[in-house]
Amino acid sequence: MTTPPTELHAWLASRRDAVERALERYLPAPAPARSNPRFVPASGRAPARVAESMRYSVFAGGKRLRPLLVLASAEAVAAHTGASVAEAEELAMPVACALEMIHTYSLVHDDLPAMDNDTLRRGRPTAHVVFGEGLAILAGDGLLTEAFALLSREPVQAERVSAEDLQRRKLQTIAIVADAAGAAGMVGGQAIDLDAAGPGATPLDAGALREMHMRKTGAIIVASALSGALMAGATESMAETIGRYGVEIGLAFQIVDDILDVEGASAELGKTAGKDAAAGKPTYPALYGLDASRKLASECIERATSVLHHAGIGGQLPAIAHWVVGRTH
Numbered sequence: 001m002t003t004p005p006t007e008l009h010a011w012l013a014s015r016r017d018a019v020e021r022a023l024e025r026y027l028p029a030p031a032p033a034r035s036n037p038r039f040v041p042a043s044g045r046a047p048a049r050v051a052e053s054m055r056y057s058v059f060a061g062g063k064r065l066r067p068l069l070v071l072a073s074a075e076a077v078a079a080h081t082g083a084s085v086a087e088a089e090e091l092a093m094p095v096a097c098a099l100e101m102i103h104t105y106s107l108v109h110d111d112l113p114a115m116d117n118d119t120l121r122r123g124r125p126t127a128h129v130v131f132g133e134g135l136a137i138l139a140g141d142g143l144l145t146e147a148f149a150l151l152s153r154e155p156v157q158a159e160r161v162s163a164e165d166l167q168r169r170k171l172q173t174i175a176i177v178a179d180a181a182g183a184a185g186m187v188g189g190q191a192i193d194l195d196a197a198g199p200g201a202t203p204l205d206a207g208a209l210r211e212m213h214m215r216k217t218g219a220i221i222v223a224s225a226l227s228g229a230l231m232a233g234a235t236e237s238m239a240e241t242i243g244r245y246g247v248e249i250g251l252a253f254q255i256v257d258d259i260l261d262v263e264g265a266s267a268e269l270g271k272t273a274g275k276d277a278a279a280g281k282p283t284y285p286a287l288y289g290l291d292a293s294r295k296l297a298s299e300c301i302e303r304a305t306s307v308l309h310h311a312g313i314g315g316q317l318p319a320i321a322h323w324v325v326g327r328t329h
Contacts (some may be wrong), residue, residue, distance in 0.1 A: 189216025218250030
C-alpha cells in the first residue's frame with residue numbers, strides 16, 4: 001500500500017493498535033475443557049475450537065478499514081461539534097470491533113468452496129482450509145452473532161451522554177448495521193455476484209455492476225462511517241454528509257479492489273490474484289478497462305472529499321479517502 005502521509009500514518013498505527021486490543025477483549029474466550037458434555041459454558045465463553053477458528057480469521061491481519069472509518073467519523077464529528085474526541089472514540093470502539101467481526105465473517109464465508117472457493121486470505125490459508133468447511137461456517141456465524149451481541153451490550157454508559165440518548169444512538173446504529181449486512185446490503189450483493197459469474201450468466205451493465213458493488217462492499221463501508229458519526233452524536237445533516245462520503249469511498253474501494261485483482265501479486269494482496277477474471281466475474285476493469293476504472297475511482301474520492309469540505313467536516317476522513325484509492329493491496 002502506498003505509504004500514507006506522516007500524520008495519517010501515525011493515526012492509523014495508533015487506532016489499529018487500539019482496535020486490536022479491543023477485539024482481544026470483545027471476542028469470546030475459549031471455555032475450559034470439561035469432562036461433562038452437558039456443561040453449558042458461561043456467557044462469553046465458547047468451545048475452544050470455535051473460539052480458535054474465530055480468532056484465527058480476525059487476527060490474520062488486514063487493513064482494518066471499517067473500524068478505522070468508524071473511529072475517524074466519530075472523531076471528526078466530535079471535533080466539529082466541540083465534544084470530547086476521546087469520549088467519542090470510546091463510544092465508537094464497540095461498533096468498530098463489531099463491524100470488523102462482520103467483515104471477517106463475510107470473508108470466511110466468501111472464501112468457502114460454495115462461494116469463491118479461495119484458499120488464501122490475508123496471506124494465510126483460509127479458514128475452511130485450516131479448520132474444515134463446517135467449522136469455518138460456524139466461525140462466520142459466530143462472528144456475525146457476536147457482533148450484534150456487542151452492539152446491543154456496549155457501551156454501557158458515557159460521562160457526557162444521557163442513558164436515554166445513548167440507547168437511542170445504539171438502536172440507530174444496530175438498525176444501520178443490520179440493513180448493511182443483510183439481504184438488502186452485503187448478502188444481497190453477494191447473491192448478485194454469484195448469479196453474474198460463470199458460464200451462461202447474463203453480463204451486468206454499468207448500473208447493475210455499481211449496484212452489486214454498493215451492496216456487497218459499499219453498504220458496510222457506508223455503515224462504518226455513518227455508525228461512528230451517530231455514536232458521536234452527529235446531527236441529521238452531518239450524518240447525511242458522512243453517509244454521502246461513505247458511498248463514494250465504498251465504491252472507490254471496490255473499483256480499486258477490481259484493479260488490484262488484475263494487476264496485483266498474490267503475495268502482496270494477501271489473497272489469490274486474478275481469480276475474478278478466471279471466474280468470469282463482472283468487474284470494473286472488465287467493463288471499462290484499467291485506465292477508465294482508475295479515473296472512476298479518483299472521481300469518487302474527489303466527490304467524497306468535496307462533500308466533507310463543503311460541510312466543514314475534516315479530521316482524518318479526507319486523508320483516509322486518498323489512502324483508499326492509493327493502496328496497492
